[in-house]
Amino acid sequence: GSVPVSAGPGLSCTLRRAAERRMSEQGKGSASASAAAPAPGSDTYKGWLFKWTNYLKGYQRRWFVLSNGLLSYYTQAEMAHTCRGTINLATAHIDTEDACNIVLSSGGRTYHLKASTEVERQRWVTALELAKAKAIRMMNDQSDSGDEEPTSQSDRSEIQGTLKILVSKLDDLSTCNDLIAKHGAALQRSLSELEGLKVPVEGGEKIKAVNERATLFRITSNAMINACRDFLDLAETHSRRWQRALQYEREQRTHLEETIEQLAKQHNSLERAWREAPTLVSSTPSAPTTNKGSERSRKEEASDEDEDTEYFDAMEDSPAFITVTASENTQHRSQSNLSGASGGQPSDWNQDDHMSPSCNDVSGKELQPRRQRRTHIPDKPNYSLNLWSIMKNCIGKELSKIPMPQVNFNEPLSMLQRLSEDLEYHELLDKAARCDSSLEQMCLVAAFSVSSYSTTVHRTAKPFNPLLGETYELDRLEEFGYRSLCEQVSHHPPAAAHHVISQRGWTLWQEITIASKFRGKYLSIMPLAIHLHFHASGNHYVWRKVTSTVHNIIVGKLWIDQSGDIEIVNHRTKETCQLKFSPYSYFSRDVPRKVTGVVADSGGQAHYILSGTWDEKMESSKIVQSSRGGSGSEGKQKTVYQTLSPKLLWKKYPLENAENMYYFSALALTLNELEEGIGLTDSRLRPDQRLMEDGRWDEANSEKQRLEEKQRAVRRRREAEASDALDEREYEGYQPLWFHQRRDSITGETNFVYKGGYWESKDRQDWSMCPDIF
Template sequence: MPSEKKGSYLTLKRMRNSSQTPGEPLPDYPSAKCPEGCPPPVRGTVTLKERNKRWRRTRRFYAELARGHLKLWKNKKEKEDKDAGLTSAWSTKIDIGAVTVVPEKKQQRFALQFPKNTQILAPVDASTYDVWLEGLRHHRLYKQAGGGGAAEGTSGATSPPQDASGELDENDNPVAAHSPDDGSAPANEEKKMCEGLEATAKVMDDAKELFAMSLEVASSLVGTAEQLNKLQRQMKGTLVEMKREVMAIKAGGRGLQLTPESSMHTARFKSAEELEAFEDAKEKQSAVALEQEKNDLLERSRKVLEETQRVAEPPSDQMSQTSGAVEEAVTAPMQPVVFCAPRPRRTCLPAKMMAAEGLGMGGLARMALSRAGLPVSFFEPLSAIQFLCEELRYNQLLAQAVSARDPVDRMALVAAFAVSGYSNTKGRSRKPLNPILGESFDYVEPTWRFHGEQVSHHPPITAGFAEGTGWVWWQTMDPVTTTSKLSGTIELTQSLPIRLKLATADGMEQYAIEKVHTTIEKPTDPEKRKVSHTGKMVITSTNGYSCELHFVANRELRGDIFKGEVVACRLAGHWDKQLTKVATTGAQSSLFQAADEEFGEYYGFNSFTMTLNEPVTPADSAPPTDSRLRPDQRALENGNPGQAAKLKKKLEEAQRVRGKSHAFTPLWFDNMGDEMTQKSIYMPNMKYWTEKERHFAGVHFPDIFTV
């Protein structure tokens, strides 16, 4: 028994220490040349096992790679029986052209990456590894180029079905079980099947297009109704004013009464004839004035009617007019701008991070029922507005994108900037404080500046705007929180994109960046809390290029930049470390390299985050709603958790009282339609920096920090 335990331990140790570094995925068509004709089949015995399932038994199969499909039988006899007509089914069939195949040469095996899992395929005879490698490469290209028949392609890139014991179950794959063998169906039947599939695809495309048109028409009708209601109210007001004008004219009060000045002139006339001539002239002047007033009223009515006719047009034009006026103000400065003189910044916080108290899910439930806030030890001394500003840490990437001549390079640098914002969450275990409604924050550097505002409390919405030489950036942060009762994780999803505008050599370009999901593991224990980002990031631009980045496990990401549907280059890296551009020629260039700095004793902040909550000085001209003036946040930063908890509770109670008696209107942002994304987002009204230069004289601020 001791020897068996020792052997088991060594086996486990070898499994854990074994290298699983994958190679480069096999190339896709049309980036690689397709072989001429159907490649020869490859046959042999293989093993198949799901990756990361260490205790699942490895299954052995007899495999045949032919016409772009990998067919698996439980043994060679089943294959021979099938060829002899004794059976018409195989265990499973995999479309090699629809899955990603990553060769792992060191282990003499292949990783078949499906949407839901990864299967490890290994030839039993290791000497045939190169034969299988060439076969997989050629059959993938052959299938992606349209070979192999449409009927076989219907199986798609599905994972091999498995039963509870880990064995492949032929009953779980009806498409594979009833598909005809290669070459067994007549050519005319294959042709008819191809035509039927093409017709079905065409009908589905038409249905999708019809559905999209229906949604567009519905949104157009809703927008038209809203505009008509607005103009109806305007016309009612105009009619009331017109009636008042007509009544005043009928009463003879307009143009017929002499002013004191005219009475003085009348006293100067020497005879009644002169006075009568003067009165005639005044009557003619009154008639001219009445005619002019009539023409003015008609002109105003005509303008209202023209406005009504314009509303009958599609609402996209109205949206472009509305957002166009704002975007004329939101213009990237073309010439270098210096917003302030360089200033020294602090390099640490006044006090180190305090120990956090654990809180189970039951404790969270009790706090939710009693409407009590989270313990102050769950938070870091930053507001969510400052957390939003933290995404601009690597804003020099935007300056590089402005100066780049190639649109592919610009899109790659914009993608690197979008990824860099997530690197700040590495090592962070506490959450930022929820801003008070009306709270604001600004940050000024010589080459760029930022200002933000909390524009809504329920739901919590934060708006931010930043600008530098040749670029402007704005974002509406509206996180939607979903809590998993089973795993105890919290997932944050943002529905509104980041908006960006660059003044490039080719003209003004706009970008929209859709963010990925953020998952927080063990949210009830700040000491063990982990933050991860997964999902697909989509970046679109008005220059015709787009980008898709996939955030996967182990902080890895990979993606492509497209010109239409053609891949222009590939991207790969880690969201917490770096991003690399891989050209179609194979040349690699580094786009972004995260600074290797992290201060764990100061809440995991980096050197840039340290500067966000610096105490304000008179030279800062900060408004009374600035986050840096928030008392509970300052007490938490100074290492006084008891005082911070009391102040936080008082601020939140005062906010609830104000919410019941006062309606809130943001001071620095307006909610309006965005022309590019067709979504309603908050855009700056471009008044903040003008009022800041005046030290906010005459601006009425809500009293949000007095306790």
């Protein structure tokens, strides 16, 4: 009899605690339901903010939506269907300027936002910080769990099967509940009937004990059933919430894909409509901005490219000065020995008499190449490819980490050969080396820096990524007096070093580490600096290339644009050239791909105006007089420069049938031509690239995968050797064969420079030191 006495109070305490727990959970549920309204820190936060667009329009009112770690913004007229831009908070930096301003920096772009009050600003900052922390956690969770698709067809089938099993088990529990209640009641009645019978006293005691045990069993069973019911209710509630969250995530992903695709289609249709419209002719010549305030420069960088360049509120930078071609009398007065270029029409650089005569010395040897190079390659096969199906899952990833197993995206040249294409117009540097005036030399160097982009205007295919240790030589010593060597010096990050030595008085070297990001509908590529040294004068020029952008990655015809500023500095004389590459705009009245520039001395006084396009030609105009003009739209006075007639610095070589040969230039057609005596690691010997050039793309794909797997195996072996080394401090990692890292004495930067030995090895035909990479 001790068991039921001790068990009874304990069981009642258990039941009471269960009841209190249910009441507590019901209270929490109601509290959470009352707090479900959007608030700072919740999954979604919306409201109006003012966003900086440009200096003419200033701040514009935009509708901002914060959801799932993404901050999207809309105009009032397009809130229902078109998103103007999206900021990923996981990689964004959040800052505040004053009482109402918010500054977001993400992906190399800066967004200036303004709230109506300080309190509203603080709410947004709190919401953004919480959303950023959550986005970072989600990103880390995703990277830990891999890239498996959570909503695939197989996963959905598994979820449906699990739900069916749970429903079946719930039915079984309900049936057991009914049976326990039914049989328990029958047992209770039977025991009551036994108690009513006339039995001996001992039998009555035993029947009473059995009855107590049956009662205890029924109480226990009821407690278990209640606990099961509570568990099922809780599971059902959470299941519904998880289903809603999962459905919301699916809808958000679908909406994002549809929005990106719709944006790309709108982009394509706008471009087509603009090209079919009548051409607008600019009536006012303009030149680039040279000196602006630091705040203006900072906000120019902050302007939203998607919004201010490609949409209807796009506005152009106001020119900082105006150029006017001087009259014929003024030209004669300024310089009496000018030749007959008049009316503002450009004359050829070789006839240019406002340049030193030494700049125009051209030897007959330069015009008579000794070797006949090839002028065509096999036509490109017509393969169709669905870029969107491959690219939509690569948004936000580094270009070097996007898997590209197919050569269908490539052109039959390596990045090392593309780098050598900078020498297409090497004769500009030959002429510059003969110039006595460093300012005239600067004009030619600027034209050379622009000419390297002319080969990219239609080159939307991707060059082959060089294998580690791959090299490329361009030996034009007999024809043009120069030798060029490139080597892939690093793989993570990918980096290539380039060195050119010319017998005609100059040396050029550069290291390219391409930092690139895939942004959904466009791809940005940002290379590094170039060094140029002239032997006779000691002039050392340094400049950095502008950003290249590939548009219409998803839908429409691919096209390339170059935009940004180049500052060329002569470190010996401190003379500078400021070049501005205007970004392409549908609504600009300027000629597309426009480049303008100013050449100034060490004191900042302008001497030459440069103008042209990066895909066609560049001209220079000598400044003969400057004066302060009227105020511009920003209320600042503009300088008016009077110049001589423009003189042609550089013009692109025409090439027939280029569209069927990957849009290669004349030099590019010769780069993959087989030659005798080249190094064993030369790009011309790459089998996958050679197969692609011959039109055998399926074989090229297989060969490309073999080479990449071979490179990975070599890297794994090298890492294993490093870990097995007795003293890891002595292990230096991979060392290039022909280049080594040194600090530049002029710029202070550390980069890979040529250490010598390649051309001597070629003369001896000794390539025993070359690794087996093919």
